[in-house]
Amino acid sequence: MYLTNKQEAILKGEEGWAKKKCLEIIVGLGEIYGADRLIPVASTQISGVSYKTLGEDGLQWVESLATAKVVVPSMLNPAGMDLCFWSEMGVSEDFAEKQMKVIRAYERLGVITLCSCTPYLAGFAPRFGEHIAWSESSAVCFVNSFLGARTNREGGPSALASAITGLTANYGLHLDENRKPTVIVKVSAELRGLSDYSALGYLLGRMVQQDIPYLRGLPSLSVDEAKAISAAAAASGNLALFHAEGFTPESRGGVKEVGERLHIDDRDLKGVYDELSTIRSGKIDLVAIGCPHTSLAELKAAAALLKGRKISPSTKLWFFASLPVKVLAERLGLVDAIEETGGKVYTDCCMIVAPLERMGFSTMAVNSAKAALYAPTASKVDVVFTTLEKCVDIALEGRLV
Ligand code: F3S
Numbered sequence: 001m002y003l004t005n006k007q008e009a010i011l012k013g014e015e016g017w018a019k020k021k022c023l024e025i026i027v028g029l030g031e032i033y034g035a036d037r038l039i040p041v042a043s044t045q046i047s048g049v050s051y052k053t054l055g056e057d058g059l060q061w062v063e064s065l066a067t068a069k070v071v072v073p074s075m076l077n078p079a080g081m082d083l084c085f086w087s088e089m090g091v092s093e094d095f096a097e098k099q100m101k102v103i104r105a106y107e108r109l110g111v112i113t114l115c116s117c118t119p120y121l122a123g124f125a126p127r128f129g130e131h132i133a134w135s136e137s138s139a140v141c142f143v144n145s146f147l148g149a150r151t152n153r154e155g156g157p158s159a160l161a162s163a164i165t166g167l168t169a170n171y172g173l174h175l176d177e178n179r180k181p182t183v184i185v186k187v188s189a190e191l192r193g194l195s196d197y198s199a200l201g202y203l204l205g206r207m208v209q210q211d212i213p214y215l216r217g218l219p220s221l222s223v224d225e226a227k228a229i230s231a232a233a234a235a236s237g238n239l240a241l242f243h244a245e246g247f248t249p250e251s252r253g254g255v256k257e258v259g260e261r262l263h264i265d266d267r268d269l270k271g272v273y274d275e276l277s278t279i280r281s282g283k284i285d286l287v288a289i290g291c292p293h294t295s296l297a298e299l300k301a302a303a304a305l306l307k308g309r310k311i312s313p314s315t316k317l318w319f320f321a322s323l324p325v326k327v328l329a330e331r332l333g334l335v336d337a338i339e340e341t342g343g344k345v346y347t348d349c350c351m352i353v354a355p356l357e358r359m360g361f362s363t364m365a366v367n368s369a370k371a372a373l374y375a376p377t378a379s380k381v382d383v384v385f386t387t388l389e390k391c392v393d394i395a396l397e398g399r400l401v
Contacts, residue, residue, distance in 0.1 A: 001030050001169070002037045006346065010165070018068035021337045022161035029158055030169025039170045043073045043126060044117055044163040045134035046111065048156025049082035050353035051098045059098070061157065062105040065164065069110040070313040074163035075124055076106060077136045077156075078293070078320070079115045080354050082346040089318075089346065090359045111163065115348040116322035118227065118293040120147065123324060128249055131174055133162035137240070138231035138292045138370065144241040146226040148249040150174050153240045171239055181214035181243045183254050185262045188217055190270040192243040194298070195230045195387045199272035201229035202369035203264050205237025213241045213262075214255055221247040224295050228368070231292045235370040276385040278373035279400070286381075287395040288351035289319030289388065291368035298388075299329045299345065305392045310341055312398030317343035320350045343395070352378045365394045 001181040003011070011027065013020045026038065054062075080099050081091040091099075103113055116122055117136045126132050134140050135154040152172040154162065162168045171336055185204060191197055204213055216285035221229075221244050233239040243251040283366045289302060299319060311317045319338065321329065326347045329335050335345050351364065351371055355381040364381045366372050372385035384400060393401045 001027065001035055003027070007038060007167075015172050016067055018065040019164060022037060022068070022164040023167070024054070024063070025161040026165060026167055026169055030171060033171035035168065035169035035171040037170050038167040039174060040166055041072055041133045041162050041168050042130045043075075043124060043132045043134075044070070044137060044159045045077065045079040045136055046073050046106070046156055046159040046163060047080060047135040049076045049102060049115055050081045050349070051108070052103055052353055052355050054102060059102050059105065059157070062102065062160070065160070066105070066108055068164045070163040071166040072163060073124065074111045075114045075116070075119045076111060077115065077117055078350045078353050079103060079222045079348050081349050083115070083348045085346060086255070089354070091355065092358065095355055095358070109164070114322060115323070116293050117350070118295070118322055121223070121293070121295055121325055122322040131168065133159050133168045135159040137234035138227065140240050141230035141234040141242070142227050144173055145243065145248055146223070147231060153234075153238070166266050179212070179241060180249060181212050181251065182258055183211040183213050183260045183262060184209055184216060184258055185213045185264060186216050187264050189264050189266045191219065193387050193389075194224055195385070196269060197225040197228040197368075198232045198367070198369040199269050200264060201232030202272050202276070202373070203268055204229065204242065205233035205235065205239045207237070207262055208239065209237050212241055212243070212260065213239075214245065214246050214251065218244050218247065224297055227292050231278055232369040234388055235373050272369060276369055277383065278376055279363060279382040279384055282363065283399045284363045284365050284384070284394050285315060286351070286363070287315060287317045287365045287391050288320070288371065289318070289367055289391060291350055291352065291366065291371035293350070294319055294321045294325065296325055296328055296332070296334070299325070299334045299338065300332070302388065302392065303334045304387060306338060306341040306343065309396055311343060311395040313342075314398040315395055317341075317395040318351070319343065319345045321345055321347055323347045351375065356381060365391050367391050
């Protein structure tokens with residue numbers, strides 16, 4: 001791989017240990033994947049923030065880089081708790097103390113502590129064609145597919161290494177030839193709400209695996225719908241880019257016919273709700289909305305469904321949003337409207353990376369296929385995957401309805 005004199009000097013340690021280690025990570029990845037050179041990135045988004053997933057070794061790695069500073073705008077994935085209201089959530093002091101050590105370690109590096117999987121809803125949307133190094137899989141799939149930015153699915157360490165060096169290796173989805181659709185997927189299923197788009201994404205990820213799909217037949221693709229597909233497809237099958245006819249900027253002019261064709265219909269979609277739900281009846285401890293983090297429009301829709309009603313005292317209804325979205329929702333009166341019914345809007349964290357398993361929850365309802373897929377393993381809870389409307393009904397009754 002070609003390296004400039006400056007990059008060679010960094011590898012010799014002339015700009016300090018931290019930068020040398022970070023560049024070694026990037027060059028190492030570039031060599032594995034056959035990159036020809038390193039390219040500059042415009043921003044990074046770093047996973048490995050919740051102490052639940054990062055652990056002590058991860059914390060020590062971040063702290064060990066303390067002599068360095070990030071050189072491009074860099075944000076974080078969700079942490080394990082709301083950084084202000086963790087006690088109200090029921091997070092232990094011990095966990096909170098360790099979580100705040102992680103946050104402070106990133107702060108010392110100059111990272112913007114926006115802890116969200118939807119930075120593109122919070123002022124950090126990359127431009128078309130821009131090279132970036134992001135690691136949250138749902139955000140990677142969204143920005144590649146919907147905005148035309150270019151990023152591989154980075155791990156937390158490689159995204160942090162890019163933040164500190166401003167570089168990534170030129171391979172994978174940074175290259176034109178790897179971004180072309182390779183399989184057509186015809187969608188004839190009727191999509192009635194965000195959870196249907198999430199179910200569609202789940203099927204898509206599972207179906208295509210190594211391919212890049214070109215979706216035909218989508219009636220609409222709003223930002224929220226695109227984020228629902230992206231999150232589920234990235235969770236079920238490592239998908240980092242899809243094309244949707246009429247919506248993906250890189251394929252606006254259409255594509256040449258590609259050989260294979262797959263199909264998703266109503267029956268396939270309905271099957272996802274059954275497949276991902278591990279319970280069919282009984283009490284629900286937590287209804288959790290916001291995987292990926294909610295938009296203003298989602299909070300508005302939920303507030304309208306909840307209007308004039310009270311949620312059951314035996315359950316909790318939690319929404320997860322980025323901090324900027326919550327602030328705007330407060331100004332619109334949406335947070336008050338939700339909290340008057342007994343719900344809560346939390347920031348900085350989510351239902352998967354919060355330590356739910358240590359907080360007394362054993363059953364959860366979600367409208368996200370990604371959350372439903374991950375929760376039984378990540379948070380040791382039984383789960384029901386359903387629509388937003390049904391999630392609200394469950395919260396009102398405190399049990400499956
Ligand atoms: Fe975001 Fe957590 Fe879901 S990071 S995509 S809300 S699992």
